[in-house]
Amino acid sequence: MVELGARLSAAVGGPTAKVLGEHLGLQTVGDLLRHYPRRYVERGALTPFAELVVGEHATVFAEVQRTSGRKIPKPNTRKPLHKTDVVIRDADGATMTLVIFNRPWVERELKAGRRAYFSGKVELFRGKVQLANPEYQLVDDEEGVLQEEFAGTLVPIYPAAAKVTSFKIARSVEMALAMVDLGGDPLPDPLRTRHGLIGLEDALRGIHRPPDLAQVVRAKKRLAWDEAFVMQVVLAQRRAATRALAGTPREARPGGLLEAFDAALPFSLTGGQVEVGAVLAGELAQPAPMYRLLQGEVGSGKTVVALRAMLQVVDSGGQAALLAPTEVLAQQHLRSLQAMLGPLGQAGRLGGAEVATRVALLTGSQGAPARRTALEQAASGEAGIVVGTHALLSEGVRFADLGLVVVDEQHRFGVEQRDALRAKGRTPPHVLVMTATPIPRTIAMTVYGDLEVSTLTELPQGRPVVQSAVVPLAEQPAWLGTAWTRVREHVAAGRQAFVVCPRIGGDEPEERATDGRRPAIAVLDAHLMLVHGPLNGLRVELLHGRLAPDDKEAVMQRFTRGEIDVLVATTVIEVGVDIPNATVMVVLDAERFGVSQLHQLRGRVGRGSEPALCLLVTEAETGSPSRGRLDAVASTSDGFELSRVDLEQRREGDVLGSVQSGSRSSLRMLRLLRDEALIREARTEAVALVEQDLLLAGQPALRQAVLDLLDEEQADFLDKA
Numbered sequence: 001m002v003e004l005g006a007r008l009s010a011a012v013g014g015p016t017a018k019v020l021g022e023h024l025g026l027q028t029v030g031d032l033l034r035h036y037p038r039r040y041v042e043r044g045a046l047t048p049f050a051e052l053v054v055g056e057h058a059t060v061f062a063e064v065q066r067t068s069g070r071k072i073p074k075p076n077t078r079k080p081l082h083k084t085d086v087v088i089r090d091a092d093g094a095t096m097t098l099v100i101f102n103r104p105w106v107e108r109e110l111k112a113g114r115r116a117y118f119s120g121k122v123e124l125f126r127g128k129v130q131l132a133n134p135e136y137q138l139v140d141d142e143e144g145v146l147q148e149e150f151a152g153t154l155v156p157i158y159p160a161a162a163k164v165t166s167f168k169i170a171r172s173v174e175m176a177l178a179m180v181d182l183g184g185d186p187l188p189d190p191l192r193t194r195h196g197l198i199g200l201e202d203a204l205r206g207i208h209r210p211p212d213l214a215q216v217v218r219a220k221k222r223l224a225w226d227e228a229f230v231m232q233v234v235l236a237q238r239r240a241a242t243r244a245l246a247g248t249p250r251e252a253r254p255g256g257l258l259e260a261f262d263a264a265l266p267f268s269l270t271g272g273q274v275e276v277g278a279v280l281a282g283e284l285a286q287p288a289p290m291y292r293l294l295q296g297e298v299g300s301g302k303t304v305v306a307l308r309a310m311l312q313v314v315d316s317g318g319q320a321a322l323l324a325p326t327e328v329l330a331q332q333h334l335r336s337l338q339a340m341l342g343p344l345g346q347a348g349r350l351g352g353a354e355v356a357t358r359v360a361l362l363t364g365s366q367g368a369p370a371r372r373t374a375l376e377q378a379a380s381g382e383a384g385i386v387v388g389t390h391a392l393l394s395e396g397v398r399f400a401d402l403g404l405v406v407v408d409e410q411h412r413f414g415v416e417q418r419d420a421l422r423a424k425g426r427t428p429p430h431v432l433v434m435t436a437t438p439i440p441r442t443i444a445m446t447v448y449g450d451l452e453v454s455t456l457t458e459l460p461q462g463r464p465v466v467q468s469a470v471v472p473l474a475e476q477p478a479w480l481g482t483a484w485t486r487v488r489e490h491v492a493a494g495r496q497a498f499v500v501c502p503r504i505g506g507d508e509p510e511e512r513a514t515d516g517r518r519p520a521i522a523v524l525d526a527h528l529m530l531v532h533g534p535l536n537g538l539r540v541e542l543l544h545g546r547l548a549p550d551d552k553e554a555v556m557q558r559f560t561r562g563e564i565d566v567l568v569a570t571t572v573i574e575v576g577v578d579i580p581n582a583t584v585m586v587v588l589d590a591e592r593f594g595v596s597q598l599h600q601l602r603g604r605v606g607r608g609s610e611p612a613l614c615l616l617v618t619e620a621e622t623g624s625p626s627r628g629r630l631d632a633v634a635s636t637s638d639g640f641e642l643s644r645v646d647l648e649q650r651r652e653g654d655v656l657g658s659v660q661s662g663s664r665s666s667l668r669m670l671r672l673l674r675d676e677a678l679i680r681e682a683r684t685e686a687v688a689l690v691e692q693d694l695l696l697a698g699q700p701a702l703r704q705a706v707l708d709l710l711d712e713e714q715a716d717f718l719d720k721a
């Protein structure tokens with residue numbers, strides 16, 4: 001008997017284990033048993049060839065029509081090549097040729113009338129589909145009688161690779177199933193009863209060797225529960241562990257900065273801002289560290305909410321740090337915090353207010369003197385607020401008393417980063433994560449499952465909706481000129497514009513899409529084209545990631561001051577850039593951007609009170625999927641709606657992978673959108689269980705499953721680091 005965690009070689013032998021490891025990344029018996037079939041075919045039912053996709057590894061069940069072999073002289077060698085052509089046919093009578101080299105004996109087996117599974121890569125040869133050098137497995141005897149053991153069952157078809165056919169996987173799974181000792185069920189009995197779930201052993205057999213499709217359905221449901229439940233248990237444990245930590249309460253102080261700030265605020269807070277603000281104020285005043293996600297549309301006023309939380313912490317004698325994903329954004333945050341604070345952020349300076357504090361900036365690329373000053377201000381506590389990139393988490397940075405960390409637009413802010421932060425404070429700081437990328441509930445529950453979530457739904461009063469439109473060059477080439485005319489109109493009215501391109505250009509290697517599309521429009525080229533063409537005479541400048549940090553900063557400053565009319569940029573402007581006077585955006589080759597990305601980009605305009613316009617320029621044709629995505633973006637400004645559109649088009653793995661390290665490999669059966677209800681139920685069950693038995697002492701199999709998941713996350717994280 002072998003355990004799930006045992007090396008594969010213990011179950012399938014060294015050579016097979018090696019191949020499975022190299023080609024499919026399967027290392028343990030558990031990995032193999034969780035390599036689920038992609039689909040099932042009914043034994044005996046011939047596969048319609050019309051469904052084959054060129055380039056895929058396919059397994060077909062077919063009947064041999066005729067076989068012929070011959071020797072082909074091979075130049076420069078004495079040994080000729082032996083080639084066998086096998087013509088097979090499907091249920092519709094369609095035929096396909098298999099070409100098999102140097103296996104002359106196949107002619108003895110593949111006689112006319114015999115039926116077999118053939119597995120190989122689907123190729124196109126002289127306009128016809130063929131399988132080259134397929135593996136095969138005969139299923140009938142010489143008389144053409146289907147062998148008993150195969151009759152009436154479903155054949156699992158596995159995600160395979162060139163060197164590992166679906167049969168080989170099936171045989172290995174068979175061996176593993178025969179030998180494995182599952183060692184108990186990670187789902188507690190009462191839970192299984194409540195949700196009508198079959199046992200683990202039945203589920204694994206049911207998914208790999210199903211007697212019928214009904215059993216496959218039961219197995220899938222049960223295995224999806226495993227994934228959802230184990231993950232939710234991990235998250236519930238993390239929440240419980242966070243709650244158990246002793247942090248420092250940061251209570252508001254009457255007559256402090258926060259009151260002065262509120263009194264000077266030039267607008268009144270929205271209902272949502274007030275409500276979320278009260279929640280944050282309450283949690284900050286608790287000894288257990290707050291751990292909260294604040295989501296809200298671009299422009300919904302998250303920064304103000306975060307700043308008010310920071311001021312409460314400063315009032316209580318602590319410090320706050322604001323982490324931005326890029327230097328441009330860190331600098332911009334510095335500017336906007338200073339602008340919002342006014343004299344309140346000028347402690348010790350002429351014109352500073354009585355109850356003022358200081359805002360310091362710390363980035364990786366700033367000069368040594370500036371850095372030294374900032375480090376001193378952080379260490380002495382002189383700076384109540386320190387803004388920076390992840391350089392803030394580096395070793396050399398010390399705080400006098402770090403009480404709150406605000407993380408802006410940082411989706412990879414996982415457990416590891418949080419641990420790094422803990423070491424920065426005397427006690428674990430409160431944490432507020434902000435994101436403008438609306439995350440569907442299930443993703444939030446899964447990825448950020450140990451955060452409490454607050455959402456700002458309403459936009460501040462008078463904020464205009466950005467009018468959006470697709471400029472379809474395939475059908476309306478002349479509209480591009482109109483787009484530039486609109487830009488000139490906005491500039492003539494004293495407004496500013498963004499032109500966004502998918503790449504920088506210049507000596508950057510031409511990134512050609514695999515489908516042979518032309519390279520995307522580059523910032524450098526678009527800039528030249530616009531300066532000498534349609535935007536001639538306007539003040540047009542560039543912003544992209546290859547500029548030196550100082551230059552980037554200088555360009556942003558000048559754009560902010562209105563000294564630049566049009567900024568041609570990459571997605572460096574995607575998040576956080578806040579220029580209320582920018583009212584028009586033209587996105588070139590818009591189909592090259594993701595749905596959520598476009599929504600983010602669009603949020604850079606319409607931040608003032610003037611009506612704003614976003615034009616999505618594309619060559620994608622009506623009816624194409626990319627055009628569909630653009631139409632979706634143009635038709636709604638609801639970020640949640642768009643994030644669903646986005647998610648539906650991508651695999652969850654990608655979503656999770658891009659959102660947080662880890663988690664990617666652990667989801668095989670679960671679909672975050674489809675299984676929303678299941679995930680909710682699993683969360684409820686997990687919370688209840690962890691409340692009673694934090695360390696899972698009564699659930700050894702579950703505890704093991706949790707450890708395995710954590711190992712996997714850890715391995716994934718190390719992989720990426």
Ligand code: ADP
Pocket residue numbers: 267268269270273296297298299300301302303304305436460461578580607
């Ligand atoms: P987010 O960070 O959510 O994108 P910000 O906090 O940067 O949004 O707010 C966007 C703009 O709206 C800022 O210029 C900010 O000063 C302004 N703002 C925030 N809250 C309000 C409000 N309640 N009323 C009017 N303007 C507001």
Ligand code: MG
Pocket residue numbers: 302303576
């Ligand atoms: Mg913001």
